[in-house]
Amino acid sequence: MRLPKPNKIISEKYVAGLSLFKGKQSKIKLSANESALGPSxxxxxxxxxxxxxxxxxxxxxxxxxxxxxxxxxxxxxxxxxxxxxxxxxxxxxxxxxxxxxxxxxxxxxxxxxxxxxxxxxxxxxxxxxxxxxxxxxxxxxxxxxxxxxxxxxxxxxxxxxxxxxxxxxxxxxxxxxxxxxxxxxxxxxxxxxxxxxxxxxxxxxxxxxxxxxxxxxxxxxxxxxxxxxxxxxxxxxxxxxxxxxxxxxxxxxxxxxxxxVRDISWLNKEINHVNKWNNIFHKEFERMKINTNKTYANFVLLNFDKVKINSKKVFNFLANSGILVRRMDPYGIKNSLRITIGKNKENKKLISKMKNIFNV
Ligand SMILES: Cc1ncc(COP(=O)(O)O)c(C=O)c1O
Known part of the structure; x- marks a missing residue:
């Protein structure tokens, strides 16, 4: 039987930031640069x-x-x-x-x-x-x-x-x-x-x-x-x-x-939260000797070459602890992860889990 045939699609599929890991809903999702505090x-x-x-x-x-x-x-x-x-x-x-x-x-x-x-x-x-x-x-x-x-x-x-x-x-x-x-x-x-x-x-x-x-x-x-x-x-x-x-x-x-768009005070709350955590993340990751660059958005990019660990290992460890971050392979950035700034509790848990990995 001849079936309808779609055109050949010359592109790639967008792989969204995960929200499930091993079929389980992750409690902490820091993979898609969504707002930490949520909507106004x-x-x-x-x-x-x-x-x-x-x-x-x-x-x-x-x-x-x-x-x-x-x-x-x-x-x-x-x-x-x-x-x-x-x-x-x-x-x-x-x-x-x-x-x-x-x-x-x-x-x-x-x-x-x-x-x-x-x-x-x-x-x-x-x-x-x-x-x-x-x-x-x-x-x-x-x-x-x-x-x-x-x-x-x-x-x-x-x-x-x-x-x-x-x-x-x-x-x-x-x-x-x-x-x-x-x-x-x-x-x-x-x-x-x-x-x-x-x-x-x-x-x-x-x-x-x-x-x-x-x-x-x-x-x-x-x-x-x-x-x-x-x-x-x-x-x-x-x-x-x-x-x-x-x-x-x-x-x-x-x-x-x-x-x-009219709730300016909510917007400023989110900006202050992100700026505060950007500074904390920067200091903490420096202490762990993980390379990061100064970021001007609600996420950080981490590279694990200096600490001689595979980013996949870090990703899996975090995911098994219920924290999803973003792998950077599809973006062509080697041995790196992108982490969205989340709520206070989420960020604290992330830092504590990372400290476990790096024995800090
Ligand atoms: C650079 C950039 N532009 C736009 C978007 C948002 O796209 P959308 O408005 O379709 O959610 C994102 C989200 O990841 C982004 O990183």
Missing amino acids: PKAVKEYLKVSKNFKRYPDSDGTFLRKVLAKKFNLDPNRIILGSGSDQIFELVCKAFLKKDDEVIVPEYSFIIYRIYSKMCGAKIIYSKENNFTVSVENILKKVTRKTKIVFLANPNNPTGTFIDKKKILLLRKKLRSNILLVVDDAYYEYVKLKSYSPGLELFKNFKNVVMTRTFSKIYGLAGLRIGWGYSSRNIIGALNKIKPPFNVGRPALFAASAA
Whole structure:
């Protein structure tokens, strides 16, 4: 019998951070950079109120939330597009701009989703080298050819936690050919409090060849609702809107997000918590002689070469103790693990388990 045959998919599957280990639900999940404190209680309240009515479709354009975002960040609501996670914005960008044999530049250690969607559209991925786990603008520029269509960049970057300063990212845009689209992913921007840094949205608001993305999955604690957004010129947003699936964001997500974004005091609580634990983690891991670099997000990257232990062993030991962290093999970073900052109790348990491994 001849059966329907799907197209050959030339890509890789995204392997999500585990929440189960050996079939058992893990108590402590520090593998997906989700918020430590969870969503604002105001967002939860809104979610519960709205989620009772699921007979009706949501507003397909998310007009109310776009207005809230426009007011909050001083933007044009017509240039905002909402996605089922910022993931969907990357997907739409790839579908709208890429064709077979185009080239897409991504830093060598960057968020895997960029290359997955690019490959699905037939593009070739070109990796730019990093300097000490920091994106190198010079190297990106060296990789540009006449086939280059898009440059993807998260700032701060996942999984390295490092950032590039505003001068450098402005220089990148200036030196890139004007018809190369720059995508700046602001997923972790809230955690960086340095004068030398500015999020993509602030720098490129008025550029016609940059797309900026933001997510409600990280600091806002709404990962399970799947909601993110993008901002760009009317032309680019118009192109993305043409292919955006209708009703792509559910009503509870739209309303929870609009409450979350207005709860500044909750946001600051999460930022202070993460900054406090970033310092503690840094000191503790230094004491254990584990290599880490200074991070500007809600996770740390650990390398175990100096302590001569295999990261797989550390991963398994932690997982057997009920703590899931992220292995870095899919990201191409050897002998390393990425650990999300969790709640006080979770972080304390992680440190105590790590001390057991390293006899500190
Ligand atoms: C760099 C980066 N961008 C975006 C996201 C979030 O994607 P989404 O908004 O689809 O949850 C993540 C989550 O891991 C990320 O690390």
